[in-house]
Amino acid sequence: MPESLPASDRTRVVREAHRATYNREVIYKILDEAFVCHIGFAVEGQPFVIPTMFARIGDALYIHGSAASRMLRALAAGAPACVTVTLLDGLILARSIFNHSMNYRSVVALGHAMIIDDPAEKLRALQAFAEKLIPGRWNDVRQPNEKELKATHILKLPLTEVSAKVRTGGVEDDAEDYAFPVWAGVIPLRLAVDPPLRDDRCDASLPTPSYASNFPR
Amino acid sequence: MPESLPASDRTRVVREAHRATYNREVIYKILDEAFVCHIGFAVEGQPFVIPTMFARIGDALYIHGSAASRMLRALAAGAPACVTVTLLDGLILARSIFNHSMNYRSVVALGHAMIIDDPAEKLRALQAFAEKLIPGRWNDVRQPNEKELKATHILKLPLTEVSAKVRTGGVEDDAEDYAFPVWAGVIPLRLAVDPPLRDDRCDASLPTPSYASNFPR
Numbered sequence: 001m002p003e004s005l006p007a008s009d010r011t012r013v014v015r016e017a018h019r020a021t022y023n024r025e026v027i028y029k030i031l032d033e034a035f036v037c038h039i040g041f042a043v044e045g046q047p048f049v050i051p052t053m054f055a056r057i058g059d060a061l062y063i064h065g066s067a068a069s070r071m072l073r074a075l076a077a078g079a080p081a082c083v084t085v086t087l088l089d090g091l092i093l094a095r096s097i098f099n100h101s102m103n104y105r106s107v108v109a110l111g112h113a114m115i116i117d118d119p120a121e122k123l124r125a126l127q128a129f130a131e132k133l134i135p136g137r138w139n140d141v142r143q144p145n146e147k148e149l150k151a152t153h154i155l156k157l158p159l160t161e162v163s164a165k166v167r168t169g170g171v172e173d174d175a176e177d178y179a180f181p182v183w184a185g186v187i188p189l190r191l192a193v194d195p196p197l198r199d200d201r202c203d204a205s206l207p208t209p210s211y212a213s214n215f216p217r
Numbered sequence: 218m219p220e221s222l223p224a225s226d227r228t229r230v231v232r233e234a235h236r237a238t239y240n241r242e243v244i245y246k247i248l249d250e251a252f253v254c255h256i257g258f259a260v261e262g263q264p265f266v267i268p269t270m271f272a273r274i275g276d277a278l279y280i281h282g283s284a285a286s287r288m289l290r291a292l293a294a295g296a297p298a299c300v301t302v303t304l305l306d307g308l309i310l311a312r313s314i315f316n317h318s319m320n321y322r323s324v325v326a327l328g329h330a331m332i333i334d335d336p337a338e339k340l341r342a343l344q345a346f347a348e349k350l351i352p353g354r355w356n357d358v359r360q361p362n363e364k365e366l367k368a369t370h371i372l373k374l375p376l377t378e379v380s381a382k383v384r385t386g387g388v389e390d391d392a393e394d395y396a397f398p399v400w401a402g403v404i405p406l407r408l409a410v411d412p413p414l415r416d417d418r419c420d421a422s423l424p425t426p427s428y429a430s431n432f433p434r
Contacts, residue, residue: 010263015286035319035406036303038255040266046227047264049257049301051323069232084255084266088408091252091350093429096359097343098369100350102252106268126314133308133317134404142313142397152315171416180359183423184416187351187432189252191305192409199388199401206400212310215404 010110011163019165027164030105031056031085032132035191039063040082041074048074054083055128056159061109062116062125065153072153075113083109083157091187095173095180102167103186109162113155125154136211193217227327228380236382244381247322248273248302249349252408256280257299258291265291271300272345273376278326279333279342282370289370292330300326300374308404312390312397319384320403326379330372342371353428410434 005011005022013020021027031037037054040047050071054063061083065072075081090103116122123144130138144152171184193215196208222228222239230237238244248254254271257264267288271280278300282289292298307320333339340361347355361369388401410432413425 035308036305036321038257038266038268038301038303040255040257040264040299042259042262042264045259046297046327047257047259047299048327049255049266049299049325051255051301051303051321053319080263082257082264082266084268086253086255086268088252093351093354093413094358096365097347097355097361098365100347100354100358102270104253104268108266110263110265130314130317134310137310137317138314140399141311141317142394142399144314148313148315170414171418177359178418181420181423182357182359183425183429184419185425185429186414186416187429188411188414190409190411192407194405194407196310197387197403197405199403201388201395202401203398206398208400208402212400212402212404 005160005162007163008161011108011161013163013165019167021164021166027107027162028056030087030107030164031061034085034087035133037061037063038084039071040084041071041079043070043074053129055125055132057124057128059159061157061159062128063113063155063157064129065155072155075155076115078112081111081113081157088189089168090189092171093184093187094171095177095182095184099171099173105164105166107162107164109157109159111157111161113157116154116156119149122149122152122154126152134211135216136209140209191217222377222379224380225378228325228378230380230382236384238381238383244324244379245273247304247324247381248278251302251304252350254278254280254300254302256288257301258288258296260287260291270346272342272349274341274345276376278374278376279345280330280372280374281346282372289372292372293332295329298328298330298374305406306385307406309388310401310404311388312394312399312401316388316390320386322381322383324379324381326374326376328374328378330374333371333373336366339366339369339371343369351428352433353426357426408434
């Protein structure tokens with residue numbers, strides 16, 4: 001795959017194009033950091049946007065579907081999809097209301113998802129979900145049995161038509177507003193991890209794994 | 218407006234229906250806590266999902282559009298929309314891979330957005346955006362002038378067809394897995410606020426407002 005994805009008419013960033021990037025490394029880093037994606041699809045002309053967990057393996061996203069869901073039925077029937085991932089990094093407090101903004105990193109991927117039937121690929125996707133949540137978890141837990149694997153529906157969306165948009169840095173005010181006497185700056189935001197809470201039914205003799213007590217984010 | 222919204226065929230939660238709520242108070246609390254929504258719309262059959270800031274006033278969501286954007290053009294032309302908001306509260310580390318999950322609160326709103334032309338309503342929406350970012354900011358900054366207000370495009374989406382889905386609490390394993398000897402529990406996640414960073418061009422004599430030094434979240 002090339003290092004940068006071509007901007008199609010549909011993925012070219014129209015608004016604030018200087019914030020756009022089509023670089024695969026930048027895009028994949030954003031995807032790998034996010035726990036949740038928002039997947040868009042339409043049913044009888046009505047768009048739905050559903051938050052769901054996902055993982056990336058190589059040049060594809062994997063999504064965990066349910067047979068009962070509108071999403072799986074629509075996507076399996078060939079409906080075009082859009083998967084969007086957003087990370088929020090800060091609030092921009094400018095001197096004018098008009099220039100208030102946010103720092104963020106987002107990715108928009110368009111394409112068609114397909115249902116994965118191959119048990120080995122399904123297993124790889126489940127492993128990728130687990131390792132994305134928390135690296136090291138997969139080897140510690142009870143892995144899927146054949147019945148669970150059969151009941152699991154995995155969708156794959158190849159990453160061919162993708163763009164990212166990133167706002168970073170500080171306040172950008174209009175020249176004439178810099179004299180306005182108000183504090184201006186950035187309030188940084190991040191996803192924070194609090195100490196793990198042991199399940200009531202988890203025997204106290206079982207050690208807390210380092211990946212939980214010392215979360216790697 | 219009634220306390221609870223009726224579940225339409227389109228907003229009724231199909232998957233894990235016990236996690237669904239149609240209570241307006243619960244729904245509005247989730248909307249008010251989130252900084253970003255994901256708005257879905259289709260252009261020539263292709264869904265797009267775009268992250269954007271928003272605010273709620275009463276029984277409507279307001280979204281800040283740009284005249285140059287696909288989104289504004291599509292929604293203004295009457296395309297049906299879906300606005301989804303997701304808050305991530307924790308990772309559920311179960312004993313089996315299959316029962317790994319996340320704690321979250323999400324809202325899905327369906328409807329049609331309309332462009333707001335009334336300058337007074339546009340101003341109220343801008344004030345709601347500012348006060349959502351950080352209560353108290355609106356009165357401190359240079360408020361919009363007539364030219365800016367004219368250039369601002371605000372979309373309104375009445376909240377008539379809305380549902381929420383909430384997962385809370387701890388691990389839920391299958392009965393036979395509780396004996397599996399692995400640590401299980403919840404890793405709490407939250408949006409954290411770091412100390413504010415003063416803009417390089419902000420005179421050091423201007424005090425940091427308490428809403429920035431002591432962020433109310």
